[in-house]
Amino acid sequence: MLTQERYHSILQMLSERDAVTVAELSAALDTSESTIRRDLNYLDEMGKLKKVFGGATAIQSSTGVTESPFESRESEMFDEKTAIARYAATLVHDGDFVFIDAGTTTYRLIDFLSNKNATYITNGIAHSRKLIQRGFDTHILGGKIKPFTEAIVGTTAVSLIQRLNFTKAFVGTNGIDLASGFTTPELDEGAVKEAIVNKAYLSFVLADNTKFRRVFPVSFADIRKGCIITDSVPDERFLQATVIKEVNK
Amino acid sequence: MLTQERYHSILQMLSERDAVTVAELSAALDTSESTIRRDLNYLDEMGKLKKVFGGATAIQSSTGVTESPFESRESEMFDEKTAIARYAATLVHDGDFVFIDAGTTTYRLIDFLSNKNATYITNGIAHSRKLIQRGFDTHILGGKIKPFTEAIVGTTAVSLIQRLNFTKAFVGTNGIDLASGFTTPELDEGAVKEAIVNKAYLSFVLADNTKFRRVFPVSFADIRKGCIITDSVPDERFLQATVIKEVNK
DNA sequence: CTGAATATGATTATTTTTGATTGAATTTGC
């Protein structure tokens, strides 16, 4: 049996069950435990699985903001996102009617919010809980909940947004491009974001520098529609296209 | 059995029942009490559960489903509520459009749900999360979030309900009385419950025996409007007033 | 075909986990 085949089989078994033992793999693939251990070491280093004593467990797919508090520390762009969130939080003033989009950067934003004389509305389940626990006047959108990201999407959500008039909205994005504007991979999330940006007096797009010049399938707003808050801008032309605030780590 | 599998099983058991003993875990996982204690110590340090003398309890501080701040874990009527929840869960059939009210008994109900060919909609933040994590088609009501109980209430919620036609609704209540019907202490929660009961084809009221003959400020439905699921009925006259299902512990 | 490079399986010393034991701590019954 080819090494690559074993790798594939191991990962296949792990995707079906959450954990496998070395003995099980050895029996299933008809090979020695030594070989299985070598395979597991390799796949662990590759980050394809988590080796544990006695076998291996599947890597839990990153699920939006529901990631466990342990792994979140070392996530990509942590410091940049924190700086962006800290600055964005200062933009909320008395009487504001603020929308907070689901997503990791906006989730961090909630940590830095301080204005209790504003009303907050969100489409993130985790976001709503954090807001309410921090004592803010919190509302939540209604509609279908998307698994994993735990974001509220769908037509109910969009039609609810149509009836609301936000003074400020904080949204995340996956891509920022001069031609395609702000883009996201999911159709229904894009629909919600589009509705938000259209109904908000001021839309702030929170994005670290890795988001620039990337295009995803669904455009939800022209680049001029949102003020970008980021840690660094890779290209002069973006500065001419829209309002951009650069923050320091 | 892999250590990680044991961790997983322990947490799984805890999510279904709010408390487990070392002896139960030892028997269920076919391992020594020493090992179980070590596991509990680890999971406790990780903050995944709360270790108590004799076993462990689930962590759900501020999930909003606990009514009292010093929530009695081995809470009153635990077994009764579990029996009620277990029976209620069997009432969901294919194609049902089910509303699940915020509250402790309805929260437990989610543990026992099994039908994935139904659509679930709830006004409890914690409930929505549990539903989505268990893989159900989940929707959430929109509106203002009440601090502490983390229930969605208010006019937005009520007007959303008006547009929906539930086949079945599971609601909690604080009081059941022949004259005052179903009652609750809060005005806005009462408004939501009233709308629910009016828009559901079948309304099931989940209530342990302590709820009978108690009256709270806000009536949300006549006693005939809901089928009561309870552990024991203290008075013959209730049986004549409406449909009641008695379940055994 | 040869020889180097790589992969495999067995062996062994080491590390980790487990279960039993025991004295201490906590709860329960009276």
Next chain:
DNA sequence: GCAAATTCAATCAAAAATAATCATATTCAG
């Protein structure tokens, strides 16, 4: 409030799993 019963943490030896090592088998280029 005290004694009995239960549960706990600490300890240690046994069991299980691992990494390291080495001899053998396989592959592949020349």
